[in-house]
Amino acid sequence: MAASINKIKDQAQRIRRLVDQREQIMISEVFSACDIRKKQVGANKETLELHHASLHSACNFAQELLTNGSASDIMIHTKALTERLTAMEKMPVPAPDTPTQISYSPGKISRARLDAMLGQVKIKSKPHRLSSLEENLPNPRSAPHLPFFLEKAGCMHSFNPKLKYDKSMSVSGLAIDEQHMYLVDNSNNRTKVFTHEGQFKLQIKLNGPFDVAVSQNGQLYITSLGDQCVQVYSIRGQQVTTMGQGLLGRPYGVTLNRQGHVMVCDKGKKSIFTFHADSGQLLNTFPLSMCKLPMYITVNSVNENIVISDWGNDCLYQYGNTEGSGVGQLRLPRGVCTDSYGHIFIADNGNHRIVALSPQGQFTRYIATEEDGLKYPRALAINPAGQLVVAEGRGQVKTFQNLQ
Secondary structure, X not given: OHHHHHHXXXXXXXXXXHHHHHHHHHHHHHHHHHHHHHHHHHHHHHHHHHHHHHHHHHHHHHHHHHHHOOHHHHHHHHHHHHHHHHHHHHOOOOOOOOOOOOOOOOOOOOHHHHHHHHOOOOEEEOOOOOOOOOEEEOOOOOOOOOOOEEEEEXXXXXXXXXXXXXXXXXXXXXXXXXXXXXXXXXXXXXXXXXXXXXXXXXXXXXXXXXXXXXXXXXXXXXXXXXXXXXXXXXXXXXXXXXXXXXXXXXXXXEEEOOOOOEEEEEOOOOEEEEEOOOOOOEEEEEEOOOOOOEEEEEEOOOOOOEXXXXXXXXXXXXXOOOOEEOOOOOOOEEEEEEOOOOOEEEEEHHHOEEEEEOOOOOEEEEEEOHHHOOOOEEEEEEOOXXXXXXXXXXXXXXXXXXXX
C-alpha cells in the first residue's frame, strides 16, 4: 500500500511541476508581447520625430528665404526646396497606433484528462466463493487518448521521387491531400504527383516552380518564379488559370488560409499577397518589414496565426494573436507546416533537423536530426494520418510518426 501511495504522490508532483512550468511560460509570453509593443512604439516615435525635425527644418529655411532672400535667391532655391518637400511628402510614416490586446482564454478543465495524466488505481481480488472469477475494478472515469510526442520519432516510410530521365533533384515544395502528394522539383521544372506510398502518377512542366498548395476541391496552386505568378492546375494536371501576374515579384511559399484564400510569400517584395482562390482577385497585401528573405508560409489551423520562415535572418516569424519569432537556433530555415493540434514544424535546413514548436512559438523538441539520417530538409506537410512528411533537398521523401 505504501509503495502505491508514494507512486501516486510522485506522479502528482510531476503534474504540478508541469503546471508551474506552463504558468511561467504563459506569463513570459505576456511580458514578451508587452516588450515587443514597447519597442515598436519607441521605433515609431523615433521615426515621427525624425520626420518632424526634417519638416521643421525645411519650413524654417523656406520662411527665412521668403523673409530675407532676394528674388534671385528664391529662384535659385525654389526647385531644390520643392523637390525636398515632395520627397518628404512621399516618405512612409508609421501606421496608426493600435493598442495591443492581451487576453487570456482559459482552457477547459476536464476531470477525464486529469485522470488520464494521473493514472488509475487497479484493484484485483479473488472472491472466496468464486475462485474461478477475478474482478478487475479500474477507475470508472476514462479519457480519450490524447496525443503526446514520442520520445523518438520513427521513420515509417521513405522513397526517392527521382524519375528515369531527371537530372539531379532539388525539391522545394510539398503538399498532400487524401490520395496524393505533390512535390515541386525545381531542378527539373516539374511538379510531380505521387501516391502516399510513392507510386508516380503524373508530372506538370512549369517555368521555375517553387512551392505548391492543394485545396479541398482539387486545385493546385504553384508559385512560378519564372512567370512571376501563381499557376493554377487541377490535380489531374490540367491548367485552370493564373493569378498575381503583374503584382508578384519573387513568389516563393504558398498556402491556403481557413477561408480557402491563396496566400503567397513574395521574397522580392517582402510581402504576403492574398488572392481569392476562384476569381484570382487580390484581396489584401501584408508587408513583412521585419523579414530579410521571407521564403515559406503556413497558417496555423488552431489560432490562425501566419507563420513565415526567414531564410535571411535564420529565424521564424509568427503574425496574428501571438507576435514574435520562434525561439531556437535556426540555420537557413525552409519549409514550415502545422498539424491539427497547432504544433509548428520547421525544416532547419542548414542544421539537418526538424524543429517542433508549440502553437505559441515555444521550442518543444527536435523531431529528426542528422543522426537519424536527415539531410537538408526543405519542404514539410502533414498527411491524412497525422504523420509528418519531410522532403529532403536532394530528393528523398520520408514519413515520420512523431505523435502517439
